[in-house]
Amino acid sequence: MIRFVISVVLALTILAFFSFGIFAQEEEFQYVGMKNCKMCHTSKKSGESYKIWQESAHATAYQTLANEQSQKIAAEMGIEDPQKDEKCLKCHVTGYGEPASKYGKDYSMEEGVTCEACHGPGSEYKSMKIMKQIYAGEVEGSKYGLVEPDAALCKTCHNEESPTFKGFDYEKFVAQIAHPVPSGK
Numbered sequence: 452m453i454r455f456v457i458s459v460v461l462a463l464t465i466l467a468f469f470s471f472g473i474f475a476q477e478e479e480f481q482y483v484g485m486k487n488c489k490m491c492h493t494s495k496k497s498g499e500s501y502k503i504w505q506e507s508a509h510a511t512a513y514q515t516l517a518n519e520q521s522q523k524i525a526a527e528m529g530i531e532d533p534q535k536d537e538k539c540l541k542c543h544v545t546g547y548g549e550p551a552s553k554y555g556k557d558y559s560m561e562e563g564v565t566c567e568a569c570h571g572p573g574s575e576y577k578s579m580k581i582m583k584q585i586y587a588g589e590v591e592g593s594k595y596g597l598v599e600p601d602a603a604l605c606k607t608c609h610n611e612e613s614p615t616f617k618g619f620d621y622e623k624f625v626a627q628i629a630h631p632v633p634s635g636k
């Protein structure tokens with residue numbers, strides 16, 4: 452009997468250890484903010500993804516919530532300040548509503564829909580070594596928090612819940628934000 456109790460306790464301890472381990476790992480990936488992508492993704496050789504993003508609507512998604520059109524939509528919906536309301540922020544900023552531990556010190560809501568909104572929180576994959584290994588296919592990006600963006604990801608924001616929704620055609624929209632590395636894989 453004592454032996455049985457000991458093995459049950461042991462099994463539970465091991466189980467708790469592992470589930471906590473998995474949990475802790477997920478928590479490790481933090482949003483690091485634009486400056487931590489910009490430093491390496493600005494050159495022509497890298498595909499100028501920073502510049503392309505900066506000129507896209509995603510970069511001003513938070514500022515949009517302060518314009519006249521947003522004020523009007525908000526008034527109709529009984530929302531006081533769109534820049535403070537979950538009903539707007541959930542799609543106009545990166546990682547809205549996630550646990551506080553997910554936001555690194557350089558994260559700012561004001562940066563709108565950033566690289567990390569599509570590619571995942573970058574704290575672990577942003578090192579030169581890991582980035583090169585992922586790009587070369589030597590390691591699995593997902594192990595470091597890198598997400599492979601697809602149509603389903605876009606549609607978490609580009610859907611009918613958007614008060615200004617005008618449809619979403621993946622091929623057309625993805626071409627509008629394209630930022631390939633010119634040398635290719």
Ligand code: HEC
Nearest residue numbers: 487488491497566567570573577578579582583585586632
């Ligand atoms: C220290 C430099 C560095 C930083 C910082 C960095 N990257 Fe990279 N990244 C690279 C390099 C180098 C590559 C390989 C492609 C190339 O040569 O441009 C790459 C490749 C990528 C890829 C392609 C991965 C694949 O699946 O093949 C994505 C997506 C990416 N970076 C996103 C980001 C994001 C988002 C950030 C900010 C959170 C970031 N990077 C920060 C250097 C960096």
Ligand code: HEC
Nearest residue numbers: 508509511512515542543564568600604605608624625627
């Ligand atoms: C976190 C939410 C979010 C995700 C994820 C997202 N978008 Fe967006 N997207 C927005 C918002 C918000 C706007 C409007 C910003 C504004 O006008 O201020 C926008 C605007 C755009 C625009 C400009 C549309 C126009 O009519 O001006 C394109 C193109 C676009 N997104 C493509 C994509 C693609 C392709 C994906 C997936 C690879 C994607 N988006 C993922 C939130 C998102």
Ligand code: HEC
Nearest residue numbers: 520521524525533538539542608609612613614615616617
């Ligand atoms: C479900 C995600 C989602 C929510 C919630 C959301 N938006 Fe948006 N918003 C988008 C996307 C995606 C776009 C890009 C164009 C489109 O498809 O509507 C956008 C575009 C806009 C635009 C620019 C429209 C244009 O024609 O250029 C304004 C203004 C706007 N949103 C205001 C708001 C306000 C105010 C709220 C809160 C009441 C809100 N949005 C809530 C996803 C969302």
Ligand code: HEC
Nearest residue numbers: 488492500501504509564565566569600625630631632635
């Ligand atoms: C709206 C979503 C979205 C945003 C914002 C975004 N990306 Fe991407 N990114 C994509 C998609 C979609 C692809 C193409 C994935 C594929 O080819 O399967 C991609 C591909 C890439 C690639 C690989 C290109 C190649 O040729 O292999 C790099 C590097 C990259 N992104 C970096 C960035 C950086 C850095 C930022 C911010 C400055 C950024 N992305 C912002 C959606 C986004």
